[in-house]
Amino acid sequence: MKWEPAECQPGDVVRIKLGGVYHFGIFVSEDEVIQFGLPPTAENRAKEGGPVVCATDIDVFSCGQIVETAVPDRAERKRRRSADETIAAARARLGEGGYNLIHNNCEHFVNECAFGESRCTQEEEVRRRWVSRPVCDVYLALTPEELPSADIFPEKRRAELAKLSNAQRRREETACWLLLEAAAKRSFNAGMQSAGFRKKLGGAWVCEKFRFALKAGGGICAAAVSNGKVSLEIGEKASGKGVTRTLKSPRVTLTVSGEKTQNVNFFFVENGVSKMMDNEWFA
Amino acid sequence: MSVSRNEILEKLKEILVSADENGREKLSAVTESANLYTDLGLGSVNMLYMIIATEEVFGIRFDDVGMNDFQTVGDVVSYIEGRLS
Numbered sequence: 512m513k514w515e516p517a518e519c520q521p522g523d524v525v526r527i528k529l530g531g532v533y534h535f536g537i538f539v540s541e542d543e544v545i546q547f548g549l550p551p552t553a554e555n556r557a558k559e560g561g562p563v564v565c566a567t568d569i570d571v572f573s574c575g576q577i578v579e580t581a582v583p584d585r586a587e588r589k590r591r592r593s594a595d596e597t598i599a600a601a602r603a604r605l606g607e608g609g610y611n612l613i614h615n616n617c618e619h620f621v622n623e624c625a626f627g628e629s630r631c632t633q634e635e636e637v638r639r640r641w642v643s644r645p646v647c648d649v650y651l652a653l654t655p656e657e658l659p660s661a662d663i664f665p666e667k668r669r670a671e672l673a674k675l676s677n678a679q680r681r682r683e684e685t686a687c688w689l690l691l692e693a694a695a696k697r698s699f700n701a702g703m704q705s706a707g708f709r710k711k712l713g714g715a716w717v718c719e720k721f722r723f724a725l726k727a728g729g730g731i732c733a734a735a736v737s738n739g740k741v742s743l744e745i746g747e748k749a750s751g752k753g754v755t756r757t758l759k760s761p762r763v764t765l766t767v768s769g770e771k772t773q774n775v776n777f778f779f780v781e782n783g784v785s786k787m788m789d790n791e792w793f794a
Numbered sequence: 795m796s797v798s799r800n801e802i803l804e805k806l807k808e809i810l811v812s813a814d815e816n817g818r819e820k821l822s823a824v825t826e827s828a829n830l831y832t833d834l835g836l837g838s839v840n841m842l843y844m845i846i847a848t849e850e851v852f853g854i855r856f857d858d859v860g861m862n863d864f865q866t867v868g869d870v871v872s873y874i875e876g877r878l879s
Contacts, residue, residue, distance in 0.1 A: 531839030551838065556862050612859045613845055634846065637839075641847045644812055774815050776808060784800075787807050789822040 512587055514579040519569075522594025524581040524621045527573050532633060535621040536572050537601040538580075544572040545601040547620035548610055562610040564601075564620065581625075590626050600624040645771035646721075647737040648698040650690050651758070651788075652780040654732050658682045659689055664703040668716065683727035690734040691723055693780050698736050722769070729763035739770030757794040797852075797878055802871050805851055806844075810834065810867075813843040826868030834867075848874060 519525055519538040526533045529550055536546035548562025549555040552574055569578065583591050592600070601624045609615055618631040658681065663669035668688065675681035695701045699721045707719030724735045728745040735741045744753075744766040753768025754775045767775055777788040803826060810821040814836075821834065830836045836844070841864075845856050848870070854877040864870050 529838070531837050532842065561858075611857060612842070613849070613856055633842065637842050637846045638850070641812070641843065641850055774812065774818075776811065785804065787804055787811075787822050790819055791823070 512584065513582040515582055516577050517580045517582070519578065519580050520594070522597040522625075524597075524625050525572075526579050526581070527576040528579075529574060529576065533618070534572075535617045537597060537621055537624050538569075539566075539598050539601075541569045544569055545598075545605065545624075546572060547607075547615075547617040550574045561608055564604045564607045566605060587626070590628075592625055592627065597625045645737075645739065645773050646698060647735065647739070647741060647767065647769060647771045647774070648694060648776045648778060649733060649735045649743070649765070649767050650694045650697075650778045650780050650785065651765075652686065652690055652732050653761075654683055654727060654730055655686055659685050661689055663688050664692070665708050667710065668708070683732060684725070686732040687725040687727050687734055690732050690780060691725060691736070693783070693785060694723070694734045694736045694778075695721065697778070697785055724767075724769075726765075730761040731758070731763050731765075733765060735767050735769075737769055737771050741767065741769035741771070743767055759792060759794050762794070797875075799871060799875055802852075802874050802878075803867070806848070806867065806870060806874075809844055809847040809851065810836075810840075812847065813840045824867055826866065826871055828867045829865060830867065830870075831865070844870070852878060854878065 514526065521539055523538040524535065525538045525544065526535045527550065529552065532551070534546065534550045536544040538544055543566050545564065545566045547564050549565065549567070550572065604620070613634055616631055618633060619629045623629040663672060663685065672681060672685050672688070675684065692703050695703060695706050701720045706721070708716060710716050721736050721738060722741050724741050724743040726733045726743040726745050731745070733743055733745065735743045745763060747764055753766045754772050755764060755766045756777065757764040777792070778785040779788050779792065807822055807824055810824065811818050814821065817834065824834065828834055830841070845859065849855060852874055854874065864873070
């Protein structure tokens, strides 16, 4: 659907932009624009009572903004109700309540009147933005002084760790793997058993649901999880790429690099609880 | 699903940072008493983003919600807590 600041015709779907969101209505005449709730200005928001389907003149609807008219594409024109049907559908709902910002708003209303289909492209776009956002979360914990007793999954990995003869390495790698479990759950809502872990021919562990990197050193264990390639370094930054942070205590420098490092979140895990780290944690 | 109030707040911080990366410093240290509009400067788009992301993260549905229903971060935490209980 395209939108143009064209002259409105009866039955047109119209919209105005207020702040970052659009308010929609069905144009009947300059004296009658039917909409679900008044335009969301600060003044209208302060009014008592929940939004209802109402009719106002074009000036109240537009709030001084440019009114745009929907121009349906060919496929939409086939589904589009006639102007009379659209207006009748809108008028039949005058006084109706049940407004919901996300699930039953002014855009759902106009689409139902004009196409018989309740949908909100603004909601769909925001939901898409959230689902496809770049994820790169780094979980940190102090390396435990004793070997953690919790079970490791997959079993094959547990067996590998049990075979490590270097006690410190065994402790660090076990702690990192347990940290990965917390990271998978929190960042990707994935359990270790459902994440699809497997060992590649080259010996590296990978998982289907997300990419990850583990590292230990300087008294900390780190697990990075992402929906793109990711790698971790502990110690001085080796290259100009990636996001580098130096912890205040213990004084350790950490570099995370990869495909989705635009917004890297750091979490500190203690007693099974993850806490988002703000700048106070870093030097 | 048993989630503590503190865990909800931590997840909400993450969502707010994702909605407004420029405000990371302020948002990652936010407390329940922070006003969404006056302290955090949330606009209508970010408000929508916060609500939709919250639905996705916690698997809940915001019913009977208007733009005006939440004033503070604590209001949102309470709403989520209520839906999860």
